[in-house]
Amino acid sequence: MFKRILIANRGEIALRVIRACRELDVETVAIFSEADRGAPYLELADEAICVGPARAADSYLRIDRVISAAEIGNVQAIHPGYGFLSENSHFAEVCRSCDIGFIGPTPEAMERVGDKNSARALAREAGVPTVPGSDGLVSSEQEAVRVAKEVGYPVLLKATAGGGGKGMRVAANELALANAWQQASAEAQAAFGNAGIYIERYVERPRHVEIQILGDQHGTIVHLWERDCSTQRRHQKLIEESPSPRLPQETRKKMCEAAVRLAKAAGYYSAGTVEFIVDQQDNFYFIEVNARIQVEHPVSEMVTGIDLVKAQIRVAAGEKLDLVQKDIVPRGHAIECRINAEDPAHNFRPCPGRIERIIAPGGFGVRFDSHDSLVGKLIVHQPTRQEAIRTMIRALKELRVEGIKTTVPLHLEVLANTAFHEAQVDTTFVERMLAR
Amino acid sequence: MSAAEKSGDLYNVKKLRRLIELMKEHDLSEIDLKEADHHVRIKRGGEVIATTAAPVALPASRQSAAEPARQSAADAGMLVIKSPMVGTFYKASGPDSAPFVKVGDRIGPEKTVCIVEAMKVFNEIPAGVSGQVVAILVENGAPVEFGQPLIKVDPGA
Numbered sequence: 324m325f326k327r328i329l330i331a332n333r334g335e336i337a338l339r340v341i342r343a344c345r346e347l348d349v350e351t352v353a354i355f356s357e358a359d360r361g362a363p364y365l366e367l368a369d370e371a372i373c374v375g376p377a378r379a380a381d382s383y384l385r386i387d388r389v390i391s392a393a394e395i396g397n398v399q400a401i402h403p404g405y406g407f408l409s410e411n412s413h414f415a416e417v418c419r420s421c422d423i424g425f426i427g428p429t430p431e432a433m434e435r436v437g438d439k440n441s442a443r444a445l446a447r448e449a450g451v452p453t454v455p456g457s458d459g460l461v462s463s464e465q466e467a468v469r470v471a472k473e474v475g476y477p478v479l480l481k482a483t484a485g486g487g488g489k490g491m492r493v494a495a496n497e498l499a500l501a502n503a504w505q506q507a508s509a510e511a512q513a514a515f516g517n518a519g520i521y522i523e524r525y526v527e528r529p530r531h532v533e534i535q536i537l538g539d540q541h542g543t544i545v546h547l548w549e550r551d552c553s554t555q556r557r558h559q560k561l562i563e564e565s566p567s568p569r570l571p572q573e574t575r576k577k578m579c580e581a582a583v584r585l586a587k588a589a590g591y592y593s594a595g596t597v598e599f600i601v602d603q604q605d606n607f608y609f610i611e612v613n614a615r616i617q618v619e620h621p622v623s624e625m626v627t628g629i630d631l632v633k634a635q636i637r638v639a640a641g642e643k644l645d646l647v648q649k650d651i652v653p654r655g656h657a658i659e660c661r662i663n664a665e666d667p668a669h670n671f672r673p674c675p676g677r678i679e680r681i682i683a684p685g686g687f688g689v690r691f692d693s694h695d696s697l698v699g700k701l702i703v704h705q706p707t708r709q710e711a712i713r714t715m716i717r718a719l720k721e722l723r724v725e726g727i728k729t730t731v732p733l734h735l736e737v738l739a740n741t742a743f744h745e746a747q748v749d750t751t752f753v754e755r756m757l758a759r
Numbered sequence: 760m761s762a763a764e765k766s767g768d769l770y771n772v773k774k775l776r777r778l779i780e781l782m783k784e785h786d787l788s789e790i791d792l793k794e795a796d797h798h799v800r801i802k803r804g805g806e807v808i809a810t811t812a813a814p815v816a817l818p819a820s821r822q823s824a825a826e827p828a829r830q831s832a833a834d835a836g837m838l839v840i841k842s843p844m845v846g847t848f849y850k851a852s853g854p855d856s857a858p859f860v861k862v863g864d865r866i867g868p869e870k871t872v873c874i875v876e877a878m879k880v881f882n883e884i885p886a887g888v889s890g891q892v893v894a895i896l897v898e899n900g901a902p903v904e905f906g907q908p909l910i911k912v913d914p915g916a
Contacts, residue, residue, distance in 0.1 A: 357906060373904040374845050388905070391845040391877035395902030421878070 324640045325349050325399045325424065330368070331389045332404025335692050335700065336616070338364040340402045343632040352396035354389060356382030370396055383407045386414050393423050400424030400639060409615040412437060426639040428593045428614050435589045436612035446609040449588040451581040454600070454608040456523030464504045470522045471500055479525040480504065482511035493525050526608065528749040529600035531555065532567050533613075534582035535623040537631065537646070538592035539638040545648045546579040547623045547631070550596075554737060556671070556753045561730065562737060563619040564658045565626045568708055568746030574605045585609065594620070594635045600750075618661065618700065621690060625657035625704035656708040658715050662698040666728035679726035684718035691722075698729050708746075712738055838888045839896075840910040842903040846877035850899045860910065864892045872910055875903060884909070891916035 327350040330340045337353055341364065344351045353368035358377035365371040372392045375382030382388065384407055393401055401418055403409035403426065415430040427433070436442045443453050455474035461467050471478045471494065480492040480503050492503035508518040530553040538544030551567035552560045567575070582597035589612070596613040620631045629646070638644060665671040678698070683691040688711075690702040701718055705711040716738050719731055733753075737743050740756060781787075842848070850858040850873050860872045871883040872892075890912040897909050 372845060372902075373906050375905045382905070387878055388845050392904075394878070395845060395847060395904075 324642070325636070327352065327369070327396070327398045328400045328402055328424075328426070328636070329354065329389070329393045329396050329398040330402050330404065331383065332402070332407055332409075333359050333362075333383060334364070336404040336618075338367065339632055339692065340404065340636075341367050343630065343636060346630075347633055347636060349636065352392065352398050354383070354392050372396060379407065386411075386417055389414075390417060390421055390423070393418075393421070398423065400426055400636075402426040402636065403615070405615050405617060410437060410613070424639055426593070426635055428591050428595065432589050432591045433614045436585075436591065436595075436614055439611060442612055443609070445588055446585055449581075449584045451585045451609045452607060454523045454526060454610075457521055459521075460517070460519030461522055462519050464501065467504050467520065467522060468497060468500060471497070474522065474524045477525040477527065478522050480507040480520050480522055482507065482515055482520060526600050526602045528751050529553075529602055530567070530570075530749050531560075531598070532570065532578065532601050532607070533596045533598045534579050535620070535631070536582055536586045536591070536595050536597060537629070537634055537638075537644065538586060538595075539644040540592050540641055541643050543644045543646075544583055544586050544592065545644065545646050545651060546583050547627045547629060547651060548579060548653045549575060550619055550622050551748075552619065553748045553750050554743070554753060555750055556733075556757075559663075560619065560661060561734065561753060562658060562660055563622050564656065564708070564711070565622045566653055566656065568748075570601065571605055574601070574607060578607050581607075581609070585612070593638055594631050603749075619659050621692065621700065621702045622657045622659045625690070625702060626653040626655060627651055628654065655704055655706045656711040657702060657704045658708075658711045659700055659702045660715060660719065660734045661700055661730075662722070662724075662734070663730045664698055664727050665730050667730060667733045668728070671730070671733075674728040676727045678724060680723065681725070682721070682723040684721035686718070686721075688714055689718045691718075698724055698727075709744075712744065834911075836913070836915060837893060838890060838912045838914050839908040840872055840884070840886055840888065840912060842875055842905060842907045842909055843884065844875055844877050844882065845904050846875040846882070846902070848897045848899065848901050848903045848909065849874040849876060849881075850895060852881075858895075860886075860892050860895070862892050862894060866890065866892060866912065886910075886912070888912055888914060890914035 324347065328344060329352040330337045331354060333355065341351050350369040353365050353371045354374045355362065355365055355371055356375050356377050356379065357373065360373065374388040374392050375385060386408065389408065401423055408414040409427065410433060412430040412433040415425045415427060415433060418425040435445060446453050457470045461470055477493055477495045480494065492507040494500040494503040507520050511520055512518040530551060532549050532551050534549050535547040536544060537547060548565060549567050550563050550565045552563045554562035578599055585597055586595065594616050596617050598610040598613065599607045600610055601607045616631060616635060624631055664674045666674045683693065684701065688704045691699055693699045701722065703711050703714040703718060705714050716735065719735055722731060737753065742748065742752065852874065860866060866872065866886045867889050868885065868887050870886045872886045873884050874881045875884055892910060893913045894911040896911060897903055903909065
């Protein structure tokens with residue numbers, strides 16, 4: 324096991340890693356930018372090193388400074404947290420060349436899953452369903468019609484392989500396709516100098532379901548079941564829960580097995596997430612891999628009883644996972660609310676400022692992991708979904724944040740909504756609710 | 760350090776902060792202070808109003824809250840050369856070489872005052888200021904963080 328590690332992150336996740344290390348008897352070196360000087364969590368680290376000025380680009384994102392801090396801090400490994408350098412394969416490679424452990428997957432595995440196109444190709448090789456599509460640019464209307472017929476209507480036309488939004492058009496049938504093709508290819512030409520368009524099946528009102536995976540360096544890889552993150556607003560996750568309500572057991576098992584197959588094909592170890600969308604008929608399609616620990620990891624920790632961050636550190640040190648898939652049985656229902664500093668009364672404009680006072684909720688089945696860019700993550704765990712919802716409402720009402728506006732009223736509105744109770748939730752639910 | 764901070768205690772950010780804390784403690788909504796030709800009025804729930812030729816803004820975030828503490832590392836009128844990076848401090852280019860600077864040396868901005876080694880790269884650190892070296896604040900071979908005071912310089916000497 325490592326004796327001492329550096330945490331290349333800040334705030335809530337830095338604190339989460341420090342806590343895991345203390346339980347593992349591993350010393351910690353925290354790094355910070357001048358913006359975070361004096362932050363309380365830094366006192367819990369064994370050492371704290373300032374690596375640069377307030378701007379993340381000059382501090383947390385500077386590989387040379389982070390590595391220098393690791394060298395003077397005399398650590399054996401770096402935990403990258405989420406965001407910042409966590410999915411930067413070059414950083415993982417620099418760590419390796421400096422003989423510093425990286426608490427995450429190898430740079431090679433990260434690259435295999437990091438690029439959307441290569442990840443899709445890998446998924447298909449591993450027999451993991453992807454959204455049917457053109458697999459490359461379509462350059463004529465005739466070809467577009469042929470591809471659309473193959474993948475099935477409605478189809479989505481888009482100018483880039485990734486998301487983005489530029490030049491995106493939905494066509495419900497062949498007639499609409501002609502129109503959409505003209506517009507989308509003109510926009511693509513204007514924006515990218517190339518009239519070529521990707522075509523894929525448009526999945527209407529999908530659910531966002533992701534599988535937590537965990538692997539060691541000895542070939543064992545398991546899943547910790549799913550998290551449903553469909554309750555989102557403008558692609559920002561608001562509520563995550565596990566198990567995913569209304570997901571048939573057969574589909575759940577297939578998705579988890581697919582995620583493990585993909586991770587094995589990528590030579591992936593450590594913690595990671597395989598994201599899928601699920602359509603109204605419960606067909607699932609691979610979207611992407613998040614090669615890091617995620618914000619919403621506590622949801623899976625609550626239902627499985629497995630400390631993901633400790634496991635991540637152990638496997639990075641070369642230990643074998645002492646887990647067998649059949650023993651990982653989800654228990655009860657966990658819900659997480661991400662509480663942001665935004666003002667729901669004014670179209671969720673960011674509401675930064677000094678938090679004058681915060682009273683964290685507590686009690687049976689309640690966990691509050693305080694953030695700062697987010698205000699906090701509130702997680703509850705109860706035997707059933709209905710009980711979890713009740714506890715979450717109770718805890719949200721107990722939470723007091725003074726000095727800034729937060730998304731708590733929106734969370735309460737969602738939790739009181741009949742459609743949410745009946746689990747009639749897809750990624751468009753919150754916006755439809757707000758439009759009413 | 761701004762002129763206002765030097766001229767009057769009233770404009771010391773730390774003191775302003777303390778005043779505001781006192782106001783909160785005792786639930787005061789407004790205080791009004793005069794000292795010589797300086798005047799500070801603070802209202803709670805609104806903005807800080809400092810009626811003076813050189814208005815002082817209240818630090819809004821932790822960023823600036825750290826400033827006074829670090830500035831106090833420099834004695835009045837002294838300048839401090841700070842480390843621009845994380846690394847290891849060396850006062851000479853090699854174990855047998857003379858140090859770049861010693862206490863009492865007069866230096867100009869271009870003068871290399873030390874080396875900070877980061878990732879096997881030896882970065883020569885220029886003084887950036889003129890004056891007389893008053894103190895070398897770090898041991899040879901010691902690790903230094905970003906912004907750590909390295910050398911104290913008296914610009915007036």
